[in-house]
Amino acid sequence: MNAQAIQAPTISTSNIDSRKLKNKAFRILVIVLSALTISPIALILGKLIVKGIRQINLDFFYQNAPNTLEAMTAISNGEIIPGGIANGITGTIFLVILASLMAIPIGIIIGIFLYENQEKRYANLIRNLSDILQGVPSIVLGLIAYLWVVKNITNGFSALAGSVALAIMMLPLIIRATEETMKMIPGTLKEAGLALGVPYYKVILRVLIPSGFSGLSTGILLSISRVLGETAPLMLTTLGSPVINWDVSAPTSAVPLLIWEFYNDPNMVDLIWSSSLFLMGFVLTLNIISKRISAKRKVI
Amino acid sequence: MENIDRIKDPILSIKDLSIAYNKGAKYAVKDVNVEVKKNAITAIMGPSGCGKSTLLRAINRMHELYPSIETKGNIFLHDEDIMKMSTIQLRRKIGMVFQRPNPFPTMSIYDNVIAGYKLNGIRISKSERDNIVEQSLRNVALWDEVKDSLFKKGTFLSGGQQQRLCIARALAFQPEVILLDEPTSALDPIATSRVEDLLVELKKKYTIVLVTHNMSQAARISDYSMFMYLGDLVEYGKTKMMFTNPRDSKTEEYLTGKFG
Numbered sequence: 001m002n003a004q005a006i007q008a009p010t011i012s013t014s015n016i017d018s019r020k021l022k023n024k025a026f027r028i029l030v031i032v033l034s035a036l037t038i039s040p041i042a043l044i045l046g047k048l049i050v051k052g053i054r055q056i057n058l059d060f061f062y063q064n065a066p067n068t069l070e071a072m073t074a075i076s077n078g079e080i081i082p083g084g085i086a087n088g089i090t091g092t093i094f095l096v097i098l099a100s101l102m103a104i105p106i107g108i109i110i111g112i113f114l115y116e117n118q119e120k121r122y123a124n125l126i127r128n129l130s131d132i133l134q135g136v137p138s139i140v141l142g143l144i145a146y147l148w149v150v151k152n153i154t155n156g157f158s159a160l161a162g163s164v165a166l167a168i169m170m171l172p173l174i175i176r177a178t179e180e181t182m183k184m185i186p187g188t189l190k191e192a193g194l195a196l197g198v199p200y201y202k203v204i205l206r207v208l209i210p211s212g213f214s215g216l217s218t219g220i221l222l223s224i225s226r227v228l229g230e231t232a233p234l235m236l237t238t239l240g241s242p243v244i245n246w247d248v249s250a251p252t253s254a255v256p257l258l259i260w261e262f263y264n265d266p267n268m269v270d271l272i273w274s275s276s277l278f279l280m281g282f283v284l285t286l287n288i289i290s291k292r293i294s295a296k297r298k299v300i
Numbered sequence: 301m302e303n304i305d306r307i308k309d310p311i312l313s314i315k316d317l318s319i320a321y322n323k324g325a326k327y328a329v330k331d332v333n334v335e336v337k338k339n340a341i342t343a344i345m346g347p348s349g350c351g352k353s354t355l356l357r358a359i360n361r362m363h364e365l366y367p368s369i370e371t372k373g374n375i376f377l378h379d380e381d382i383m384k385m386s387t388i389q390l391r392r393k394i395g396m397v398f399q400r401p402n403p404f405p406t407m408s409i410y411d412n413v414i415a416g417y418k419l420n421g422i423r424i425s426k427s428e429r430d431n432i433v434e435q436s437l438r439n440v441a442l443w444d445e446v447k448d449s450l451f452k453k454g455t456f457l458s459g460g461q462q463q464r465l466c467i468a469r470a471l472a473f474q475p476e477v478i479l480l481d482e483p484t485s486a487l488d489p490i491a492t493s494r495v496e497d498l499l500v501e502l503k504k505k506y507t508i509v510l511v512t513h514n515m516s517q518a519a520r521i522s523d524y525s526m527f528m529y530l531g532d533l534v535e536y537g538k539t540k541m542m543f544t545n546p547r548d549s550k551t552e553e554y555l556t557g558k559f560g
Contacts, residue, residue, distance in 0.1 A: 195362060195398075197390070198388075
């Protein structure tokens, strides 16, 4: 074959200055828009720190929420409000642990099931239902948990009811994260396990899940940070409690519930900000940890 | 198909094996009859899509990972029908090494070698474990290179070392047959020649069946060769015979590079 010389098109250089100008304008536009995007989070954090930091001391983490009289006395004496949100912090941790115990195993099992049955019709149905579940308003899930658990199981407001509502909220996120993680693990690893005569369930438990550890834990942490701030379903299920509670069948407080209570009490205004700052910091920390894990423990 | 070199006392005999990926679909492997000699290297050659990997995978039933696959015929390991064995038992007797090195990324080199025992929950004493690891790594000539870093992750090794680690993992169970699916296609020439030397060494203890795209590799290391085309086993015999004097015109065309 005869090679034909390719004629290079002539590139005009006359408009190079206007191009440089356009380039600069575009760069400035991108910087301005990026700044606009991150400004809300900066403003929120700034406001929370300015208004909330005054209340944050050791007592804030160790003491239960004060009553309105204590708060009023402190304010009239020009002191900071005594007490803290220990009942809320422990309650939130308790609820999240209970919800995780329910949602993580079920979510991972369903996620693996969807991964193993990619094209099947019932898998598609489950995947779609799980997506719809993600869109159900949290107050509706609170109502459902009220009906199922408060009315029928614990016969009263309880931590269990609240954690059921939160678990249902976590499920779709964990299912999705598990399926996506499993899809990223090379199929050759599964083959390697099976070719060694390892039974199928052990390949999943001992090869696939450890290999996808970073993806799974990121998904789980994100789902936790998603439900940490939920208020509406907890109002209908755990109600709130002035003291620390570790009983699944008793009403429990939570940080977002406390924020709502403080909001309704004119004497507690300062505590709204410090509690919000704490909650925000908690969620932010979880997000940063999950990012770290996915960067560090990456095996695939 | 003619088969003039009748093999005495074969370790594997494949009888009338046909495999289709879907019910009623075209056969990927058609009526294959083959006997595999013990302590020899048997190479399966052929152009892409000729069914050579499917045939290889059928020998330890890895092809059953496709749920809709349809298999007819029998494969015997000695006199035992593998279709009637449990896949767990079968795969311990017939090990497999894949195209791309696939050590378990969460495990150390040591754990990778012993993975078959660990994952199956087979308990053995620490000294036995150490012994199996050392022996298996010596068998694949990897011991001297990794003996000081046994507890590092297997994925830090080079591609060729990883592939030898995967062979060691398959050897740890003392299988009778080792199946290799294009084991050197992801490796550079130096790593390839090391793996080839290793296979020649290993055939003293094990029976090796190897799928390869690389004809010169088949010529270099194999004792027997199969040539497959469109699911048919076109020719099977001693490698020397096939490369010098192929009986079938299709084989000759393939070996001389006219297609494939």
